[in-house]
Amino acid sequence: MAAHAHYREAHPLVFVITHWINLVCMVMLAFSGFYIHYPFFDGFMGVARGMHFVAMFVIIINLTLRIILAFTVKTATQLGSREVETDIKNWLPQKENRHQFWPTVKYYLFLKKESPISAKYGSLQKIAYLATVPLTYLMAYTGFGLYGPTADWGFFAGGVDMVGGPMNMRIIHYFGMWVFIIFTMIHAYLANIYSFAPSRIIFAWKETVESEH
Amino acid sequence: MAQEAHGALYDLLAVRGVSRRDFLKYCGSIAATLGLSEAMVPQIAAAIESGAKLKPALWLNGGACTGCTESVAQADSPDVATIVLEILSLNYFETVMAAASDAAEKVKEETIAEGGYILIYEGSVMTGFEGGTLVVAGKTGLEHLKEAAENAEAIICVGSCAVDGGWVMGRPNAAEATGVQGFLNHEGIATPVVNLPTCPVNPEWVVAMVVQYLLVAGDDAAKFLEMTPMVTRRITDAVYGTDVDLLFPKSLFGQTIHDNCPRRGHFENGEFVTEFGSEEEALGYCLYKVGCKGPQTFTQCPVTRWNRRASWCVESGSPCIGCGGLNWVDNNTPFLMRLSDMWLGDGLTYVQPGSIAAVAGGVVAAGLVVHGLGMKAAGRVPGGAPTEEMKEYDRKRMAKKGGDK
């Protein structure tokens, strides 16, 4: 599954940009989040909160835009292919992903020798990429439950009451950050385990042809 | 008449060393606490002056430490608040009243039978052991509360215990304690309940509510509810598991401590106390890192302040322990940590969320390193393992079909 080319059709420029925005916002949110959680040096709280509050709006707008674009932009149906299709079809599980969840797990647990047939992404990656959507919105929901200007809106206050108060909301929000950290570690690992060609295309929009491996 | 009452009140105040000026200033602070304009001060003063000993009230003690009584009575040197509370004709107040035993119970029963009184309730409602943890005059506290609540015009819950069970309902809640509203919902008693949390209650808030009820709302429960902006918070009752809506006066419990804290400037500047006894502490820096629960606690402590408006927890150097919050002990311990501990279950222990997160993150990071080495050892990198010819699923299906043939 690794030895294929990486063409721009897989990640059109607009998605390279949304991915960059995601990355920058996530780094800002996680860094400022860690700082808000426990200020590990002095003199930064005002900036940390400001950073968090800016990045949180940007990331929500960016994600929403990314979802809308999925219905209008065409992307490659397979890595290493220039054949394109509306992006949402390649984002949601494709027919090649069907029945491949357990074989993929087995492959990564060294219980299966051959690499499983996969679509644009393998079953595990597909699940992870899809899960980031509700997870980001969940971060937004729990975050706005803590955010002064919105915390007393019924929509958010109801959630705060449901989890048993603002302290529990903070803990859920804090754990949510760790889910993202863990996701990012696994995501970066799986994407780059065979070569850094995927990083070249998603960050620098540089194509790699098969023979360069 | 008015002149006479005037004289009587000022005599009373004078005896206790309170000048007329102090009294008017105090009326001003009530107005501020209630969110009323300065223009209301003369009205409040006049109402208090003429209103003495008008409204019957009962003060019942449930499962608690009597700290709220202490807080309100301030017995060593009564201040204006105590005197103002004398507008209430407290017909029954276990800890403080002069009457005792049968005589006291009789007055209480008569007051209940006559109706038209306010019930002030201090302490949790201990439902465990069929109410046997608290028995007064041969009846359980639960029965006393039911009787008194049914006929009351309104109930003022003083202190966090009366609100939702307070510290008494903290894990493991052996007495099966809960709050007044939850209990009354369960019993189907619809008397309006106003909640005044913190542990103990702040006497200024009791006074503010009494003034609001008797003088601003003209001694009318419906009008009082209508005129007093409220915050509603929904909790799950500690004992019955039902959803319970609690009413809190918005002017007292509508904003966080953090939003009104005098140390807030230091918070934004990122200037924190990390250790007690340090230079940062002497400089009055923010107490966030030593566990201040101000950001999660909705009370007016920084505005009203405590002990005759002298100071309050954070101002005097202690992080807020969140005593005005809901389920406040379980939600705010350890007091000196930023986040509360998580309870892992019976027979297990408490853990800080940060420890759980760091272990999970560490395990995954280590797992990936090991996995990467494994991928290398298996010869899968950089070329990748050869891709299967056909999905396992399809192969199995084909085999089955083949077998059938």
Ligand code: HEM
């Ligand atoms: C997407 C929308 C988000 C919103 C609306 C949001 C909002 C907030 C707010 C209001 C706070 C409290 C700040 C304060 O009280 O000063 C907070 C804290 C925090 N946020 Fe977010 N946030 C969002 C996303 C994220 C993400 C993606 C992460 C991590 C990757 C994150 C990590 C944290 C952490 C760790 C804290 C500190 C929690 C604690 O008190 O221990 N947030 N956030």
Ligand code: SF4
């Ligand atoms: S001392 Fe507490 S309430 Fe005050 S600014 Fe710091 S964290 Fe907020």
Ligand code: SF4
């Ligand atoms: S400052 Fe915090 S701990 Fe102190 S009385 Fe107010 S709510 Fe309770």
